[in-house]
Amino acid sequence: MSQLSAVYRAPDVELKEFQIDASKQHYNTTNGATTGPSAYVLQAGQIDVDKPSEGRKNAQGEFTYLSKLRMHLTGLQDDLNEYLTQRMEQAKNKKLKQADEARIKAEIENLLDGGDDEDDEQ
Amino acid sequence: MKSSHRPELSHTLSLNIPFENERQAEIAVNALSPDPILKPQDFHIIYTKNASDLSILFSAVDDRVLRVGVSSIIESVKTVIETIDELQ
């Protein structure tokens, strides 16, 4: 049987693979870190009583294949959300940094070229 | 000819979900695919069934659109999985 997995590509990322590690707790819960109630409602004092259901266990007391799949997918979803959020932050910082550098450059040029005018007395 | 993968949707994620059998994968494709994309110029999804695997190819104009779209579809996939698991 093939694996639960994902592959990400972007102009600056040739290939990034995502796999799951079935032994880690992160991939063995139906309650994902990135899929809880929205921050807004938590701040307003919401207690979460609407968590996803637990997985189903068979007669031998083991989680069914589909329950495991759901839990593994929940962990993978968290990984994807966290990775993409990180990428978004990096892009934002890069943009801010570029905007800052452009601003500093413009200020320096202004000083070098046109600053004399302001010393003129009227 | 209309391309199914537009080059400007340059941020892509390919997700492979292995079901127990072909029937489950078929159900998943049919339960997920009817819904139209709100902004097709920013986001595109292709659902494919390969034997008992569901493959989903997401392509987006940037990482933000990709993240929102992928997470939302995964929520639906988990719903399909839970429904089959509990009610078949």
Next chain:
Amino acid sequence: MVNLNGIPPKNGRQYYLGLGLEGSANKLGVGIIKHPVLPRHDNSDLSHECDAEILANIRDTYITPPGEGFLPRDTARHHRNWAVRLVRRALDEAKIDGPADIDVICFTKGPGMGAPLHSVVVVARTLSLLWDVPLVGVNHCVGHIEMGREITKAENPVVLYVSGGNTQAIAYSENRYRIFGETLDIAIGNCLDRFARTLKIPNEPSPGYNIEQLAKQCKNKERLVELPYTVKGMDLSMSGILGYVESLAADLFSHNTRNKLLFDPETKEQIVTVEDICYSLQENLFAMLVEITERAMAHVNSNQVLIVGGVGCNVRLQEMMAQMCHERSNGQVHATDERFCIDNGVMIAQAGLLQYRMGGAVKDLSETVVTQKFRTDEVYVAWRE
């Protein structure tokens, strides 16, 4: 005349089984209903006499903290996380072992909030594919109307549909539920819910219920707080009234003694309470509803009213409507209790079964895309004459 028996039940049975799934707002409902096959339905106009038996009516409401409304994303999460468990509970309560026995799965197609509606339809589609059972998409308002008709047996009443998302005065004519009067801006339930948020009263069991209880505690019923009265022809508007009562509440809480309506100009004593405002707000809004309902009744020459939707649970509204109906050639008001006036899955199954029996099953899954806007008069009411 109409034949409701054109599509026979499964397996040569003498009854239909319908599963209904509702999730257009913050209530998630799963209902299972049974319709016996009756000879009187071969050629008649009796879709309000189905002898429907309710085998399960399960509901869970998404509740937010006081002062907060429910957002689509969190509401959809609630529905996603509870849907399968509620379906399981409904099947158990209805004692259905083989779900493939179900004739049709009915789901709310709209109107309502997009993400929550979608959460529910994914479950409906999956079940349909899993059990090989046909699907029917139901208009939420028509669900309320058909449930109201079946429960109260009202013969062709004017329907006042009042809820958090809708305010319409409806009359049946030539296979359509036609809207005679409606809100020009917000729904009455929305008006009451938002005022409840301003007052920060709890959302459990519902904000409207809690406003009703506060209104009952008013000790100054003879001295109404004057509020804008905004009936406009057949329609009504409520956003102005909401803005006004919110400003009254703000003045009350900030002890703005310059507001002469709330504080005695001489003594600066508070002369109007929150209970008084709640009472006056209800009296004012309900009087407006009574007026547009009466207009609709005059147009179609009816003396019967059926109130459906969550706000229909309000006892004071029922009283005021009953008074008007009685004064109009001894008419009657019909209403259902909170099991059915509040959003539920059974009403979707009821309307869905009627649609199904008239050949309305979905032929392709592309027909199951949900829609936030879905006017009541868009539905072809094939099951009535």
